[in-house]
Amino acid sequence: MxxxxxxxxxxxxxxxxxxxxxxxxxxxxxxxxxxxxxxxxxxxxxxxxxxxPVLYNIWLSFTQWQLFEGRDEFAGWENYHQLWSSPYFDDALGNTALWVLASVLFPLTAGLGLALLFRQMPGQEWFKSIIFLPRILAPTAVGVMWYYVYAPQGMLNQMLGQFSSMPVETGWLFEEQLVTPAIILTFVWQSCGLVMVLLLLGLAALPRDPQDAARMDGARPWQVFRHITLPLLAPTLLMVVILSVLAGFTVFDLLWVMGANYPQQRTLSLAVFMYFEAFQKNSWAFAAATAVVIGGVVLAVTWLQTLLQARVDRVIR
Structure with a gap:
C-alpha cells in the first residue's frame, strides 16, 4: 500500500x-x-x-363539479374519455400544434434577421424601439386594432386597392384559408420585438476572438455566421424557442378577439377550447381536464427542450 x-x-x-x-x-x-x-x-x-390551485384543478378534472351547485361527485376518467372523443378537441389540438410551430419559426426568423441587421446599424436604438413597441401593448388591444385593419373596408384592403383597378374587399378574418395566416402575421408583428432584443443580448455576449480569427483566415460573412456565430448563439436560441413554445400553447387573446367564431373553428386552440367549455358551456370539470392535458403537454415539451439544451451546452463546452 x-x-x-x-x-x-x-x-x-x-x-x-x-x-x-x-x-x-x-x-x-x-x-x-x-x-x-x-x-x-x-x-x-x-x-x-x-x-x-394546480392540485385542485387536477382534482376537479376527476369530478363532475359545477359552479354554484356544489357537485363534486368523483367521476374517474370520464372527463378525459369525453375529451379524447370530442371532435372539437382534435381540431383544437391540430390548430395548437400549428400555432406552436408558427410561434417558434416566424418570430425567431424575423427576430434573428432584425438582430443581425440592427447589430451595427447607425441609429439602431430608434429602430429597435419602434419594433419593440408592439410588445408593450395588451394582446386584446392588438387584436381589436388588427381586426379593423383586416376588415373588408379596413386599411389593408384600401392599401391593396391602390394597386388594383377594382376595390378590394377581402374578408381576411372571415375566410377559412386566410384567417389563420392573418392572425399569425399579427402575432409575429407583436412578438418579434422581444425575440430581437433577446438575440441582441445573446450576440453582444459572444466572444469576438473566434469571429475575428475566422475573418483573418479569409472566411466570408455567411461562413462566420454559420460555423461560429450560430453555434455560440445556440443556448440563447434554445431559450427563445422554449419561451416561444410556451407562448404558442397558451395563446388566447388574439384568437378569441380576432377569430373566435369563424368557419369550422379554424382558429380553435386548446386554450380557446378550455375557455369556451368553462365560461360558455359551464362545463368546469371538463375544462379542468383540458387544462391538465395542456399542462402535461407543455411540461413534456419543455422537458425535452431542457434535455436538448443540456446536450448543446456540453457540445459547446
Missing part, C-alpha cells in the same frame, strides 16, 4: 472519520434550515398561488 495513503487512513482513524462525517452533515443541515427560512415567504406564496 502507498505509504502516503496508509498515513492518511491512520490519521482519519485517529481523528474519527465518523465524527467528521457527522459534523459535515450537521453543517449542511444548518445551512439548509437557514436557506429554508429565507425562502419561506416565496415558498408560501408559490404554494398558495400556484401549487394548490
Amino acid at each position: 502507498n505509504p502516503l495513503l496508509q498515513h492518511d487512513q491512520q490519521l482519519l482513524a485517529r481523528i474519527g472519520l465518523a465524527q467528521i462525517k457527522a459534523r459535515e452533515r450537521a453543517r449542511q443541515g444548518r445551512q439548509f434550515r437557514l436557506a429554508l427560512r429565507f425562502m419561506a415567504p416565496a415558498l408560501l406564496l408559490v404554494t398558495a398561488l400556484l401549487l394548490l
Whole structure:
C-alpha cells in the first residue's frame, strides 16, 4: 500500500472519520434550515398561488363539479374519455400544434434577421424601439386594432386597392384559408420585438476572438455566421424557442378577439377550447381536464427542450 495513503487512513482513524462525517452533515443541515427560512415567504406564496390551485384543478378534472351547485361527485376518467372523443378537441389540438410551430419559426426568423441587421446599424436604438413597441401593448388591444385593419373596408384592403383597378374587399378574418395566416402575421408583428432584443443580448455576449480569427483566415460573412456565430448563439436560441413554445400553447387573446367564431373553428386552440367549455358551456370539470392535458403537454415539451439544451451546452463546452 502507498505509504502516503496508509498515513492518511491512520490519521482519519485517529481523528474519527465518523465524527467528521457527522459534523459535515450537521453543517449542511444548518445551512439548509437557514436557506429554508429565507425562502419561506416565496415558498408560501408559490404554494398558495400556484401549487394548490394546480392540485385542485387536477382534482376537479376527476369530478363532475359545477359552479354554484356544489357537485363534486368523483367521476374517474370520464372527463378525459369525453375529451379524447370530442371532435372539437382534435381540431383544437391540430390548430395548437400549428400555432406552436408558427410561434417558434416566424418570430425567431424575423427576430434573428432584425438582430443581425440592427447589430451595427447607425441609429439602431430608434429602430429597435419602434419594433419593440408592439410588445408593450395588451394582446386584446392588438387584436381589436388588427381586426379593423383586416376588415373588408379596413386599411389593408384600401392599401391593396391602390394597386388594383377594382376595390378590394377581402374578408381576411372571415375566410377559412386566410384567417389563420392573418392572425399569425399579427402575432409575429407583436412578438418579434422581444425575440430581437433577446438575440441582441445573446450576440453582444459572444466572444469576438473566434469571429475575428475566422475573418483573418479569409472566411466570408455567411461562413462566420454559420460555423461560429450560430453555434455560440445556440443556448440563447434554445431559450427563445422554449419561451416561444410556451407562448404558442397558451395563446388566447388574439384568437378569441380576432377569430373566435369563424368557419369550422379554424382558429380553435386548446386554450380557446378550455375557455369556451368553462365560461360558455359551464362545463368546469371538463375544462379542468383540458387544462391538465395542456399542462402535461407543455411540461413534456419543455422537458425535452431542457434535455436538448443540456446536450448543446456540453457540445459547446
